[in-house]
Amino acid sequence: MTTTAQGPGSLDAAAVAEALGAGDCGEVAGDAGRRAQYASDASNYRQIPLAVVFPGERRHIRNTLAVCRRLGVPVTARGAGTSTSGQAVGPGVVLDFSRYFHRLLALDPEARTATVEPGIVLDDLQRAAAPHGLLFGADPSTHSRCTLGGMIGNNACGSHSLAWGRTADNIVELEVITYRGTVVRLGEMTAEEIDEAIAAGDDRSELIASLHRLAQRNLATLRTGLGQFPRQVSGYALEQLLPERRFNLARALVGSEGTLAVILSATVRLLSPPPARALVVLGFSDACAAADAVPALLTHQPLALEGLDHALTDIVTRPATRAAIDTLPAARAWLFAELGGTADALPRQAEALAETARRAAGSTGSEIITDPGRARTLWRIREDGAGLATRLPGGTSQPSRAEGGSEAWPGWEDAAVPPGQLGSYLRKFTELLDHHRLQGAVYGHFGEGCLHVRINFDFDTEQGTAVFRAFVTEAARLVAAHGGSLSGEHGDGQARSELLPLMYGPDVIALFEEFKSIWDPDNGLNPGMIVQPLPVDGNLRVSPHRTPLPLATVFPFHADDGDFAKAARRCVGVGKCRSADHRGDVMCPSYRVTRDEKDSTRGRARLLYEMTQGEVITDGWRSTEVRDALDLCLSCKGCSADCPVGVDMATYKSEFLHHHYKGRLRPASHYTMGWLPLLSRLAARVPGLVNALTSSRLAPALKRLGGIAAQRELPRFAGQTFLTWFRGRTPRGDGRRGPVVLWVDSFNNHFSPEVLQAGVAVLEDAGFRVRVPDGTQCCGLTWITTGQLGTARRIARRTTAALAPAVAAGLPVVGLEPSCTAALKTDLPELLDGDEDARALSRATLTLAELLVHHAPDWQPPRIEARSISQTHCHQHATSGFSADSALLNRLGIDNTALDSGCCGLAGNFGFERGHYDVSVAAGEQVLLPAVRSAPSDTRILADGFSCRTQIAQQTSRRGTHLAQLIAQALRPAGTSARAGLPSLPTDKEHSRD
Template sequence: MDSLVRTPAARPRRPREIDVEPLRRRLEETVDGEIRFDTGSRAAYARDGSNYRQVPIGVVVPYTLDAGVAAVAACRARDVPVLSRGGGTSLAGQCCNAAVVIDWSKHCGAVESVDVAGRRITVQAGAVLDAVNHVLEPEGLMVGPRPSSHPTCTIGGMIGNNSCGASAQAYGKMSESVLRLEILTYDGVRMWVGPTDDDEYARIQAAGGRPAQIYRQLRELRDETMELVRTRFPKLERRISGYNLDQLLPENGFNLARALVGSEGTLVTVLRAELAVVPRPAARSLAVLGFEDIFAAADAVPAVAGHRPLALEAMDDRMCRLARQERPDDPALRDLPEGRGWLLVQFGGDTAEEALERAHGLMRDVGQHATHTFLGDPAKEDELWRWREASLGVEAYPPEGWETYEGWSDAAVPPERLGTYLRDYEQLLRRHGYAESALYGHFGQGCVHGRLPLDLHTDDGIARYRAFAEEAADLVAAYGGSLSGEHGDGQALAELLPRMYGDEVVAAFGRFKAVFDPRNRMNPGKVVHPNRLDQDLAQRHFYPLEPRRKSFDYQRDHGRFGHAATRCVGIGKCRQHTFEGGVMCPSYRVTREEEHSTRGRARLLGEMVRGELIADGWRSAAVRDALDLCLACKGCRSECPVNVDMATYKAEFLAHHYRRRIRPREHYSMGWLPLWAALASAMPGPLNALAHTPGLARLAKAVAGVAAERELPRFAKERFTDWFKRRGPVRPGTRGKVVLWADTFTNNFDPHIGQAAVSVLEAAGFEVRVPPVALCCGLTWISTGQLGVARRVLARSVRALRPWAESGVPVVGLEPSCTAVFRADGPELLNTPDTRLLSERTLTLAELLESGAPDWRPASRGGEAVAQVHCHQSAIMGYDADRAVLDRFGIRTEVLDAGCCGLAGNFGFERGHYDVSVACAEESVWPAVRAAGPDQAILADGFSCRTQIAASRTGRQARHLAELLATSLSRPDRG
């Protein structure tokens, strides 16, 4: 690595060279934390959720707050810029910089105290909002502001950004929640700040020193700019742009804590916060109003807001159309009231009846002007609210093919002028060719969101973006609004602040910064002395190192791996906690490491195809190491708001990385498992004995690259295909034929599952056929990046199954990961008509019973079960059919929302992965298995899931759905 890094200086902002080696040594000597100057870490932190890219000098992950203070001191000693970072979801560029990034989110997120009676808490800056609310929930309390990034954003980041969210309608911005802050200045002053009356000011002055100087300079600034602030600051709830100089005014208590909120890390480092918290509403209701268009919806906002809702949101028909294209059968979207613009109005109450009555009161008031629905339907209300929170992701990659970007996404104007403003704004969009932008946002406070179809790849496109931004800023200023109503100024808007405030106020902002950071070392180039809005754009050099040969077709990404690698928009949903459910991202949940999140890995892949920071392309060790702990669970494919598919990208990378090179031994052992299993079928008994003799087992695992702690699976005495041949003639059925596909795992390790499936299918009235030869989907070769072999193996299976598929015969898969290959990976790897046809014909056992035998009502023993859903099933096929079939059998089932089991095919067997694999299981599956009652069956269709559950040392063995259904049948019933 080049030891010289160029970073912006104070003024003029010319790059200056920093020798990083002395800096690195000083940090390592003085900071109790993780000191990272490696290429991978710098790549992972080079971007936030915005359009901007600035490669950091290095990254520090402190173990304690004191360690973070020491990190700032080390940077000060070398006169190096500092950027404090939380969840890294900022949309205006304030969380990327050519500085030393201090990531507080991994270790410095404790909730230190909760005062229930006083309704206040003290938290460290790195605390994630949802984690804080998880602690507060048993007390019936919560933090008031709740931005859509609540699973990932940190309290420190919310303070830096003055975050809002939909709940700000009732509870205000983050600044209204802040009581006191513990701050650190670049020059080393550490102190608590808050409201400052005359007595407190006198005490500070009497103590003397740098704090006294800071307060004295602030009072002088306040006195000299008081009338300017009172007359030039918009009277607006959602004024986020600029600094909160108004909080220094006497009428606001000279509140330094609230004056620092929204300063985006450009003034001080926030270490701790004391926050006011609010009661959690006991009950909620949602009224949805439909209007002729989004402008009419905006016109109605003042009347609706008069009913004092908890939240007052909006979305237009474009946003609704995009959401329906993504989920066409979603009842929440399907049953929206008639209209082309909607207001989502949420009420709270002490009882469900009270909340519902408040919604009905709104309907009585505005019902003649709007259509309405959703009163009293909690499931639909929650689903529609999730869609509203996911709007950014929904809009990012519309099916039409054009892409949308941040850049101008959250201006706010007085709500009473919102309708008129939106009509003018729509005309501005049309003049610049951006008319396809959706409109949505927090209309109750006049805040409008909407990504734009910008061209940020060409000089002409970037020039058009700049011209639009300047005109849009003038339009907002003319309406008495704020350039930012939520996302902050960062780099995207800071250059435009004079158009909103005028030069005198912006000069006062500069003076405010100089009080705390006279050398411009705190997050330079943002808010004050800003970088241009059209520099540092990540899209300007778009995947220049696109590979000539690719294995997958990347249809959603214009056939380009580079486009797929840069698909991530930085929302960071992959960084959520286990208690929030979902699948992604298992390794991040264990390590809490940015490079182990889907977003972090995507950033490294994006840097790889960019070819600057990561200059060794597909041979990159940094990218390989970041992908090493990816379980290829495919959770991101369905749960990521923009459907990043890291499992596919990992397979593609491994294919290129090891091309014409010796691979790790586990690629030859586990990657070629179908071949070894076929050979083992000749003498399974002796091989099982050898593989489980202590000394020989250790040797076998070492040779195969298997973790020493793992027990090797046992080969079955008789393969399922051999059993089916021996079974005799095919038994006719009344519902037609079905092909039961014997995947490698069912055929060679768990043939009893195939036998159980035959029993169930025949009981349901199907004529079961089994291919006479073993057919493999190629999964193990795909997961190890041996994609040439995978294509050949897959093609062979497609040819063998084609006659049945062409005849309309369903193909039933029993192993979810293998079934998912036929359904999804197969057509992407081998894009032929036959592969696509097989994808359409392939069903899970439950899907076949639901679609092919919906009237079959078997006599069943019923029972109870706890179900662990395989990650690939969750991502590709879903579990709705399984729930329905289990209900039909009278089996009361608790479906775990507990994430990945941690084994994930070959991952948990590989050397070096055991600890992470087991930690994943301890995060979710194993505690659920331990808690399961003795009468509850453990249900797991995935071979990996069953293997991991067996390793839990609970004595519990998981069963496949086919087994559970077969044993639940009290008598044969052919419908």
């Protein structure tokens, strides 16, 4: 008889965590913060666990199961938590394999196999296999963070499964442990091996005997009801038990969503990719026409055939990606066809496929993409689809995801039909959306009939939730009528398990129940998934039955209707912030160092959302759990650009800190570094004395009092500020282009005035007349990042008022410090919501490169025949990008390499604060600092950010150079004194402290 493990009400979290801690289960967490972080995955569902366990060894897994079995607590296995169906959350104990249990155990290039622990990230396996010319065939879009264990749980597929198969097709052997503690090694078996195993008379033999009897009694059902097309992955893969499939228990376990056993190790098959690939982009009048063309295109045997609807591409705002989209063939939908072969044969193959597409009804054109960089950019749109599609344009306008738009959700995320049925299914599916007055951006694996779509369900109301239930029920019937599968790769989970009887008859459902009972008679593993299902509209993450706490905010959060809870739930859990691979992204620096969920953008967003709900995190803005999770957020703003759904954790952190410390004593660093611009003005009166004190024996005590890391060397104040220098000089140049306002930031003004002096020289040489703001102005950034928003607002008002006349007169405002430039462009308009002067200032603010490239296109800069590597400041990455800098460097003749380094790790006050030094340096050591150390001595190190230059100076023997300095040095005629009153500038090989 089947028993059921106890639910969350049977034991409290503290008791469960205590039992696990005493049972040698690895790292155990039962605190409110951890439970909140793991309450959701990438689905619509939310279940608060009793505890989270991070196993590091096999015994930890065995012991965890033993403790849970004794307590009657269910167990949910979890990888990266990117599942969209709710199978990675549960009410009992969550086993997170991704943090420690992620080793590559063996790789055999000759046998083309690898053996791994389940927590290994797919990209890490691919990097290990690549030197041998091998790869793992299944490649879901979450490849930079998804784990092999999660892929096995869902039978993940990806873009290339058309050619290289699903995860199941690439599994050789699994070693698993059941809820009752039986360890079994699984693979394909001959009749003789089955007989031998059954005869052994142990727990394994009883398991195999029961499974063999199930298969033998139901051969006809297994042959006719399951495995009818590649993407039929709903339910259990019982067809793998057939004799012609060699009774492959390993592959039968794939796609079981952690309901049968826990994986200890997996041996996977590797393959050799073709020597060359080509991308062919095909345009169509709409997605239905693209779907109709699929069967004919499949005759060309593409490696991948992916579809995108214009509703998805319309959402893209990232400049480089937007530019690539704008050059696609004019269309309302596209197919991306990738071909593999030899370099000589590919052009003919690509043209033949394009010709087939041109003959299809609704074809609007095609293009063969030969530039690898552009191809990667286009593929990125497809990979980011799950995140991009979570914000749909509202009304007739096309706002970006940062500007709002209706929320869109999974729930009908990856249904699949045989490819020949795709066009018919998509038309009827579109009619079903219209009938329920819903919208969704369609994309996915058209070549295998698998569609992804995010739909604007309204979970905030009872009526909206009822519409959700009605829609998915009718959609399930529609898929079944087309011979399809409710899930094509993401698993059934809570999202579809209840609907399985609409796809399978009662005989198949009965087999699923028997299969589960054989493996897990106690129902201790992930209960409620596939069999004995939880309701599709239960445990919803957003529910009309919960009333969020009334939390007033300083920032307006217009993109989220002024609702901080809605801003926090903007994170849908796709987990891109958990990627350890930079590849042009900044987010999330601290996670890349610690590999801890609490230090990811997603983990922080989850905590903030739970804070708004008041259930697990009960003390609102005063929460210490949220404060601690935000502690290692660098406020780099990388997530605001890199997160597919536009989570801006830097702003969320500022808002939280403002309320958390309101009326209370703050950390010392908030006073020393938060008020640095004001303190710097005082220090500027006696810079020599201040520098003597900060480099004396009193320095350690001063750092302790100021909340500053003992390991950090304090920057030295300049003997003369830039403003003092500027106001005592005579303008140079002809000023033919008219006036420009140079923003005098506090960092360069007080610590490195030579940067601003160089900026003056360059601007005057380019024909501008340089002005500076009246008085001493500040963007307020240091107060913003430390959450002192009241003070920041007052400073912002004074700044915008001071600059308003110049901005109204049409003068550009040029910033040389990227963080301050970004604050003028983005933070001030938000702080001063509705202030027209702030909005005008935002529009007028430019970087030096943007001004010279766009407002002085005929200026002839000096030629600098040199090589450089450049570190893009995080805030510039998030707001302006590097394209203008790249264009200017090209005009200068510089052979520049922009580092894919992410954040330098210093990030303003972060790297100076006590307790942050190790993470700060470790972030820099991932790419930037080793690249600087290994650069040839004649390579210039470009870094516009004061923080970046400081990190480089303090951690290497090199010196970073601002772009303005690089140009200004080249302006000086040989053998003469500095032009425009420019002082002598050190080269980047001279070690100095900024």
